[in-house]
Amino acid sequence: MIYFLRNVDDKITQTNFRKALTIGEISGNVLMDLSVMADEVIGPLLCNPENQKGWPKIVQNDMKRHVNELRNLMHQLKGEMSSQIMLPMPEGVENIYHAEARLKESDSEDVDLYLKTNIEGAIIKWAQQIYDLLQEDSYIAFKRTKFPLPISDIEFYTHRLRNLEGIYSQLRDPRVKRMAHYLESTRSVYLACFKSMLTNVVAALLREVCNLVIQQCTNSVDPMSIFQGDADEQLIKLRKAMGVLNHFIDTYEMNRDKVHTFFPPGVMPVRWSFDFDRVFMRFNTFMKRLKMIDNIVEATVEILKLEKVEFSGLRGKILSTECIKVLEEYTLIYQNLGNITYDPADPEDTRFLSDYDKHMAVLEDVDRRLASLFSQGLDECHDLEHFFKFFQIIGDLYHRPIIKNELKPKVAKLLDFMHSNLDAVKEIFDEEMAKLNPKGVERPMVDPYLPPYDMNRLNRAISWYNAIREGSHETEVALIEKEISAIDHLLGRGVEELTWNDDFTEWMAEVYAAINTLQERVLTAQNNVRRGLSNIAAWGDKPLHNRKDNPEKLELLAVNERHPRLVARRNKILQSHAEFLHILKDNYKLFFNIKEDEESDDEEEELEEVDESTMDEDERLARAQKLQAIMEQWEAKRIAREERERERAEIAQAKFERREARRLKREAKEAEKRERQARRDEG
Incomplete structure (x- = not known):
């Protein structure tokens, strides 16, 4: 593509067209050339103060506004051509550094109202662009084509992720940071909007990850059919999924706490400051739904164990029949819960909440009936053995609050049974210990496998x-x-x-x-x-x-x-x-x-070396007596040391003899055993 630019007002002829016209070539990407022209030709030409001499102030500002709108339009068009959202910069953003410096020097007095107004206007446009992006849904694929494929959904989220990353990168522009500081210093009411917008972008990235985790968990658990299969298997599958979700939250919190370690040395760390509930709101709702489902399935697993319950005593058969009746009634209600046609774990679907309340009321009624039956069954337990068997049979049903409150006062009977048993054991023990008489014929009863020594x-x-x-x-x-x-x-x-x-x-x-x-x-x-x-x-x-x-x-x-x-x-x-x-x-x-005595051997007292010729008679006598005492002390220590060594040698010899005796005894037993085996082999 070729362009012609007229240089003079004269008539263009065959002889002067080379001087009167500037001829050039435009590339195939016209939008890119127009953008460059708007930034480097039209803008500097129309906004140059030398070219605006004599213009009224309002006209100058209006011209700057139009030129900036043209630049932003070209900027946005380039983004749309590449399927990306481009945030338009406000007019005068190139002066943000000087404006912020003047604001600091004047102690927040010198405010550039024109720049502030432009920044606030830009934030309104950005907020609308980001809001429109976050409101888009993958169902847009059905508007573009009548029969979309699964790849359309993947392409939608890939494109959305690329847009969010691009917006986040633009918001981290140093000029944008200065704009935020300027709004904060001037106490602009649009500062909250700016912070919320940045948080929404970061949160949107995390929310998409949460949505992916929720989707994968739903595929694994299949909540719509969770009340239809075997309750034990469904509970295991549900607990495993909930464990993965809890691990996801733990991983997030762990990385949030150590995010400062991800920054290189010398760089001020930036901690995660976005609202947890805003990011994980849907995730938390999904977790609560799974917990509600878990409550129902867990209670069902315990109630289904009533099939094996049998009570003892005179009224045992009647109580067992009543328990089976409770089980059959609850089984029918639980099977009806499996006929639901919605996803009970869907955070956006509230139909399960009413069904959950109804079923919990049913469980409460079942607990009250079982509490009454268990209380009567416990009254039929008249010894320690039946008492323990009763609690072994009902299992974890005892820990259900209503049943536990009913049975807890009766558990005190266990202590009475234990005291009675211990009293009986004490009587037997005293009776047998009375037989422990060396001269007597009777001996205490001892289990043959009981070790002969206290361990x-x-x-x-x-x-x-x-x-x-x-x-x-x-x-x-x-x-x-x-x-x-x-x-x-x-x-x-x-x-x-x-x-x-x-x-x-x-x-x-x-x-x-x-x-x-x-x-x-x-x-x-x-x-x-x-x-x-x-x-x-x-x-x-x-x-x-x-x-x-x-x-x-x-x-x-x-x-x-x-x-x-x-x-x-x-x-x-x-x-x-x-x-x-x-x-x-x-x-x-x-x-x-x-030991102290061993240490004293190394700390023996020594006489100081002196010249005896300089000492008088009394000093020499005292020195001789002290030397004699030291020699006696050395001799006593030597004798004590030899005595200790002799005792140690005797102890070691005794230990050796005992070990040898045990070894010879063991060898004799082994030889006797081999001899018996040989005789058995010979017939």
């Missing part, structure tokens, strides 16, 4: 061992690793070598003593550290310099008392330091199991 000590030792393993820091475990390995070896030996028929009293005592000693030492060391940290926290969590307490706020900090506070804080630090040194010393002894 409480072993259970207590194992709980201590688990507490050491689970409650200790990895560095603490490393310090006592050898002792833990020894205990593991000791426990393993008991598991592999001992049986209920063996005498494992000594082994149990050894296990108990080893774990008890280790547990006491570790617990004491841990308490020492906690005490030290608590004392540090008493002053470490408080600031050194505080604000001065005075009503007139003459000083920010109480600096006059800083030196006494510094001295007091220093003394507390030194006290904590000394305390931790003492704790480290004590914990060293505890973790490495160092």
